Amino acid sequence: MATRTQESAYQVQDIIAEDIDAYLLQHQHKSLLRFITCGSVDDGKSTLIGRLLYDSKMIFEDQLAALESDSKKVGTQGGEIDFALLVDGLAAEREQGITIDVAYRYFSTEKRKFIVADTPGHEQYTRNMITGASTADLAVILVDARKGILTQTKRHSYLAHLIGIRHLVLAVNKMDLIGYDQATYDRIVADYAAFAESIGIAAFTPMPISGFKGDNITTSSAQTPWYDGPTLIDHLDTVTLDVSEDQAGAFRMPVQWVNRPNLDFRGFSGLVASGSIAPGDAVRVLPGGRTSTIARVVAFGGDLPRAVAGQSVTVTLADEIDCSRGDVIVAAESPPEAADQFEATIVWMADDAMLPGRPYWLKLATQTVTATVQQPKYQINVNTMERLAAKTLELNAIGVGNLSTDRPLVFEPYADNRQLGGFILVDKITNATVAAGMLHFSLRRAQNVHWQATDIGREAHASLKNQKAAVLWFTGLSGAGKSTIANRVEMKLARMNRHTFLLDGDNVRHGLNRDLGFTDADRVENIRRVGEVAKLMTDAGLIVITAFISPFRAEREMVRQMMAPGEFIEVHIDTPLAEAERRDVKGLYAKARAGKLANFTGIDSPYEAPANPEIRIDTTGMTPDEAADAIVAMLIP
Structure with missing residues (x-):
């Protein structure tokens, strides 16, 4: 028989196991917020993320020891911890004190899980910023309090707004270096507000911070008694995500692959881009147009009664119809449009200029088609928002123009659906991604011009x-x-x-x-x-x-x-x-x-x-x- 001491030990183990299970269950059901830090060079993005990791206790003891040792070697912070070293992993970044690549980091609080992308501030690497922003729900725009609003601050803000990020934080950083001066902070916020209004940003959340000293990051700072807003982490914990908008829309699921584990099962796998789906719902497969109904919705753990936007599932259809990768399964009563000519905003990301008329691969969701871009209608000056005449687009240029594809593309305007409205262009020879873009609408001539069949072929x-x-x-x-x-x-x-x-x-x-x-x-x-x-x-x-x-x-x-x-x-x-x-x-x-x-x-x-x-x-x-x-x-x- 077990002794009383053994029984007590077993009880303690059971309590610990229950606590762990409860913690894991709570952690599993936390919401996830993806956000980016962006802005100009040396505005303190990496330092801010390092501070968030440090304050949220996401650094192991050996990492902390290595960080303290590296900080002494680098010597940029007067012997104090250089939090940027937690994120700037490339040797070239540490040597120059800047971020080149996109660095993704994970941390969590009691309320929420986070994936943060530290994006480069240098103009040459704007394309990397777009990569990080493409999946983000929120952007933290950092501004060096000593420098104010710079060109790259405006460019990153414009791109974040263009890509569809609706939650923006203006973090006026390095307040410690200006003596926490409220007048300087107010002037920067006013300058940014004027710019934000000019590009259509309806609202943003400003806050004075110091990533190095920790002011207003996780706790309110005594150095800024004139600021009564939230700390950065409080805002990140409580900001309302726009997931409900995607789930409320009509059902769309681009097909990634045909799931055929055996002869008795044929399903179509993909990420639900918008809306929801359940067995019995009527659907249409585009661009072909054939209709059917959903027989099953299958996930990793088994059949689901319903799947919603953001879930990856496999659906089976009641009828044997042609469906493969690149097709889009949609709600039968409200299908999106399919067209082969569009107006779009294009952000050029290649060192070589765009060549109007050259064929590129266009990838949108799981669709891949050949696309040619016409001469831009205009290029956008991010400083003044002027529309400038342009024959081509150079590196980091943003322009609006028309493009055509070699076959119909199932799409929705980017403003309505990021998954079915956002695309990239890929060079056919080098396979390098040369541009990112957002579709506005199909051209009327794409709907009015039809191929006329002839009897003599x-x-x-x-x-x-x-x-x-x-x-x-x-x-x-x-x-x-x-x-x-x-x-x-x-x-x-x-x-x-x-x-x-x-x-x-x-x-x-x-x-x-x-x-x-x-x-x-x-x-x-x-x-x-x-x-x-x-x-x-x-x-x-x-x-x-x-x-x-x-x-x-x-x-x-x-x-x-x-x-x-x-x-x-x-x-x-x-x-x-x-x-x-x-x-x-x-x-x-x-x-x-x-x-x-x-x-x-x-x-x-x-x-x-x-x-x-x-x-x-x-x-x-x-x-x-x-x-x-x-x-x-x-x-x-």
């Missing part, structure tokens, strides 16, 4: 000519021999009674493209137009021969995607630059070398050679006739 046109339509796309440097060889190829095909048409770069610029110059943007538009013409000619059943420098891989790939599989044949006239320049039949290289001809390919404008062309011709080892014979032999065996 492209196969019939080609059959009448007794040939297979194709595009021979000659690319290479100026002087490589493209036009000469293309002309010989057309002559040989004509002798074989083939129906052809030759589109030459110089000839097209006399008419169709006479309004275009030779900037990178104009080159992109030049090739886009030629691609559309070539496609129409293949629809007519012709063998189209083109002779263009077409220096960029992205545009050649764009034309390839316009054509039917196997119809686009890339012919690289591979002539070394030195040999092309030696020929210089038009005298263009000499002008470019003399500085009289700007944007010349191979001299001051790049040429991106094909990686895997269908045909490669080395003109240093064969005559134009031999090259033409080789091309025709491969086209018509």
Whole structure:
């Protein structure tokens, strides 16, 4: 039998276990607030987050010991703890005393759990700030009390508002360095209020703080008796989240993947973007439009009676209908729109400027389409909110313009639905994210222009000519021999009674493209137009021969995607630059070398050679006739 001492020990263990269970249950049901700290360089964002971690007891003893040791080594705070070192993990950040990457940290209080993103203040890394803000519910805009409102303060505030963050805290930091002067604080708040009103920010919460000294972070400071507002942590604990708005909306769930663990189960998994869903509800699968009803709503722990916005679930349908990744399951009675032309706000995040007309991958929720962006309608000056004329967008520029996609995109305006209205643009060659954007609305012409079916199709046109339509796309440097060889190829095909048409770069610029110059943007538009013409000619059943420098891989790939599989044949006239320049039949290289001809390919404008062309011709080892014979032999065996 157990002794009284053992029984007491068991009772203590039971009490401890019950306390742990109660604590874990309480912690599990705490609400989660995601927020960011942003502002200009060295406004104290990392120090503030370090202070929050320290005051919320989220630092282990060994971490604290290492922090104290590192603070002494760095020596930036006069021997006191440098809280920024808790967050600035990169060596380059510690050396420069700035944040470069987005650092995510977790902490909690008795009331709420938090995920905070420390975003960089340097203008060069504005794109990283957007990454952190994309999932945030609240933004803490820090301002150095000594400097006041700066350009980057305005840029980050504008972006936070643009992205849809409605809870903003203006934290006037480093009050200890200005002697906690109320007049300076009031002036900064007034300056920010005027700016906030100009960009449509309805409300914000100002507070004087010192991340280094801890004033008004977790406890009210005796140094600011004139401030009677909440501390930062009190505000974070009590701010009301906007989750109810998402849950009150119509049901939308982008399909991430088809869940097929066995032959007896076929479900569609995704994150509920808005609204709620329950078995028996009528739904529609877009963009196809087929309707069905929900049979089951399945989560990790089993079936659910209802799922709401923010939950990741798998739903099964009562009917066997086509549905896959990229489709959106929506409420049948209130479906969103599907369109292929839009107006959008675009934040450019790449070092290289945007090229209007270039195709990019557009990713919205789980949908991926090809999109081309037109010349911006205007660019926004974040200091004055002026709308400036712009032909392109440079790094960190914010502009408004139109874009089109190669197939309908299921969407809602970003102001109504962040998940179905926010997108990114990805470079097709490098896979780098180059822009983030927010859709405003579809263009009326996207709804009014429809494809007109015809009875005589492209196969019939080609059959009448007794040939297979194709595009021979000659690319290479100026002087490589493209036009000469293309002309010989057309002559040989004509002798074989083939129906052809030759589109030459110089000839097209006399008419169709006479309004275009030779900037990178104009080159992109030049090739886009030629691609559309070539496609129409293949629809007519012709063998189209083109002779263009077409220096960029992205545009050649764009034309390839316009054509039917196997119809686009890339012919690289591979002539070394030195040999092309030696020929210089038009005298263009000499002008470019003399500085009289700007944007010349191979001299001051790049040429991106094909990686895997269908045909490669080395003109240093064969005559134009031999090259033409080789091309025709491969086209018509």
